[in-house]
Amino acid sequence: MAQNAAQQEIVVDRVGMDYGGGSEPAIREISLGIRKGEFVSLLGPSGCGKTTLLRMMADLLEPTSGGVGIAGGTPRQARLTRKFGIVFQTPALYEWRTVRGNVELPLELAGMPRARRRERAEELLELVGLGAFAGKRPRQLSGGMQQRVSIARALAADPQILLMDEPFSALDEFTRERLGEELLGLWSRTGCTVVFVTHSIAEAAFLSDRVFVLSARPGRLSAEVEVGLPRPRVGSLRAEPEFHRLTSSIRQLFGEAEP
Amino acid sequence: MRAGAAGGWKDLALWGAAALLLWELGSWLLLERLQVPLAQSKLPYPHRVAEALARDGGKLLAEAAATLGSAAKGFLAGALAGAALALLMGASRTAERIAAPYAVASQMIPILGLAPIVYGIFRDEGMARLLIAAYIAFFPVALQMLRGLKSIRPEDRELQRVLAAGRWFAFRTLLLPASLPGLFTGLKTAAPLAVTGAILVELMGARHGIGVLMLRYLYYGPSHAYLFWCTVLLSAALGLLAYGAVALLERLLLPWQRSGPAAAGKGAGA
Ligand SMILES: Nc1ncnc2c1ncn2[C@@H]1O[C@H](COP(=O)(O)OP(=O)(O)OP(=O)(O)O)[C@@H](O)[C@H]1O
């Protein structure tokens, strides 16, 4: 795979973020590139700046130094042309809308006619395994189901990039692993680029093509791990020795990164 | 849920019957046993009050309707103004900084003092009742609705930003619906108060309204004790009616409020 600039979907160039307040900057000089169609993870302990970095890509935050390029333009351009979808740590569903209504939200903005919108929303809910819940209210769903709705919503307008901030961190281990596998299925069908924030080594290793390892105080890129595991990946991979070798080598990186 | 509501009504009927019985008993005690002077003015027999109501009910209801009519109009006007201010303050921090102190200060003026002033200015009972009811409705609605707007989760707002939504879209799909529960909390607080406010104005001197009758029967003394009690009970009923109407509207307009765990604490039968 050639790594020329044209294939870079997201470029983070010597980005720094100082929230002010006199303490150390949250992020210092992070540079990385993410290729089109790639699934990457931002992995690191709490407070190392994962959310900060993701929010810069999403144009929810301006870096105090350096710059971010996304989908061939600035984050602002990408946002205004709706190039990316986002999944927050909490599902952030509107409780006054039905599950279907929530998924329809981006389609409404895109000006899609009502009937097509409905059809498309139901198709997406089918895709995340919630076809039977279209008419329910978000509160009537479990946390894992709500997060699936929020993924369906992020995918609704067919974004070329999906930004996810610890989407499964509030869920139990079983649900979390199952949703991870579902996410890989969705990703291979849509072909979008995924940036996945997590603090779980196993989750990052299982899902990603590449893992960016961040260290805290100040947040820096401490390593970049190419995950060579073959695809498609299924649950049983987690029991393979090569998977264990990979996760423990990543764990060792943290040992080095921590002062 | 339906079974729970039916149980609620049954409980209510039971308690009501028990209260009536106690009342009848207490009234009998005062009049026959303790022989308290003016016993029937202090606690009249409920069946005599009911008789009076049956006899003069038409007239009483007509006056009550006049009260409710102007209270409702004022309530609506006040609620609209309160809602508009809340939305304005929710949309603009500057507007909030400017308006909030005055909104709070307005609550420092006692209605008992304000009513005669308003009546003195307008010299029109309908207008005075309307203004007082509006004044009472305004604050709780503005306050509760603004509270709803302020409690919107940051990620709910960020979603609008990520979707590159316009102001009108965000208003329609986020701000307005998020403010509705607060609006109804405010309306439910204000509805009975608006009725009380209208009655207060009537006590200051008016020609129509349940408050006028209340004052008149009070002056007439013991001979009109039953009728006086009728007016008091009717006033309470008006307040209840106002509350119930708003609560019903809330159930119809905010169906999402009833589904799921957050609504569980509300119903007695839940
Ligand atoms: N709005 C803010 N104002 C000031 N400091 C902030 C703000 N947001 C984050 N920080 C600081 O920046 C650093 C990185 O925060 P960030 O939320 O990006 O971490 P994270 O890697 O996402 O952590 P977690 O895994 O706990 O979500 C932290 O030290 C945090 O205290």
Ligand SMILES: [Mg+2]
């Ligand atoms: Mg975070």
